[in-house]
Amino acid sequence: MKPFRLLVAGLVHDHVWHMLPDFQKIPGVKIVGGADPNKPLREKLRKEFGVTALFEKPADLFDEVEADGVLVCSSKSDGVSIVQAAAARGLHAMVEKPMAHTAEGAKKMDDAARRHKTRLMINWPLAWNPSVVRALEMAQAGDIGHVFHARIHMAHQGPKEAGCTPYFWGWLYDAKQNGAGALVDYCCYGAAVMASLWGKPRQVMGHAGTLAKKNFPVDDNALVIGLWPNRTVLSQASWTQNPDFHDILFLGVDGTLETVRGKLVHTHTKANEFSHWGADRLNRKEIKLPKLPVGERNGPEHFVHCLRTRKAFKSLCSAETGLAAQQILTAGLKSDRSGRRVSP
Known part of the structure; x- marks a missing residue:
């Protein structure tokens, strides 16, 4: 097996400590x-990982240590210059979600990768959840007919409450470094899903508010709604919800798909039947979930596999989807401030 030399730029995103063992x-x-x-x-x-070549600045790391790729786990604002510097040195990059803090920052990252012909992957933890993977496949394949509405609902009680370190929540709670609060951190999942399946919406509506946490510096709850002529998609985020909620709902004209804590449920009425408070007609079925294939079981594996085989990153993790998702989020913030619909 050809060696793959990995660098890590930024250690303040706590997800890094879960991904490095997967790389190993x-x-x-x-x-x-x-x-x-x-x-x-x-x-x-x-x-913990036996790394001895350590630096304060990513640029010094890139200049001094030869490598094949870099894992970027910095604040969202710092990630922009890190990816630019990595691309300039020919390094492929995997960035922990979301892509950046603003659409402008994401565009700079995408431009740098294209200019220097390096590859850029955005890692979304839900991309390796079998129930989500299968739900996206079924929705895209038309298994429930035309999908006229989707809801991606991501919530917990908050980063600090979840046990994140001060290194992590310190910048999550800083709008300059994160772009916003819950809207960027958790609405990003729904923005990525809608962008991956259907591209950018025609218009976006957004709302970000501090609804429950007192004297909190950023929004603790947010909504971003993508509007198409024949579809709406709601990305819902909360840092105050008890208990947590990390699931997706697809409404199609021929049925409904819903992830439920790791399971996937399909409900529909039979031909010529009408369901109105009719629990006996729901035809509820739990979908059997196949094991994820080698190369698609987690972000680190997918990153290395695609670089070694020269295969494309899956749509959800592509830089194109990451950029579109960031543009949707930025449009949501602009909508919240203006009170109007915004084109992403």
Whole structure:
């Protein structure tokens, strides 16, 4: 197996500590260097993963250590310059979701990758959830007919409450570094799903508010609605919901698909039947979920697999989808501020 040398630029996104072990499980992958301005995080990388080439600045890391790719787990604003610097040095990059803090920042990242002919992948944790993967496949294949509405609802009680470190929630709660609060952090999932399945909507409506947390610096709840001539998609986010909720609903003219905590449920009426408070006519069926194939079981595996085989990243994880998702989010923020619909 050809060796794959990996760098890590940014350690303040807590997801990094879950992804690095997945990289280590891939034959031939070696983590050869890391960069972060926080000394305790660099020390953690050294102790837990044996990385000795450590730097404060990503640019110094890229100049001093030869590698094949980089995992970017910085704040969303810092990720823009990191990807630009990596692309300029010929490094392929995997960025933990979402792509950036603003549509402008995402466009700079995409432009840099295109200019230097490097590859850029955006990692979405839901892309490796079998129930979500199958739901997206069925919706796109027309298994429930024309999908006229979808709801992607992502919620928990908040990053700090969820046990995130101060390194992580410190920038999540900073609109300059994150772009907003819950709207960017959690509406991003719905924005990516709608962009992957149907491209950018014609118009976007958005609302971001601090509805429950007192003296909170950013929005703790948000909605982003994509509007097409024949479809609406609601991306709903909350940092105050108890208990958590991370599921998707697709409404089609021939049936409904709903993920329910790792399961996928299909309901529909039979031909010539009408369902009106008719629980006996729902024809509720749990869909059997196949195992995800090798190369598509988690983000690190997919990144390395696609680079080694020169295959395209799956649609949900492409830079094109990541950019479109960021444009949808930015349009949602503009809509919230203006009170009007906005074209992404």
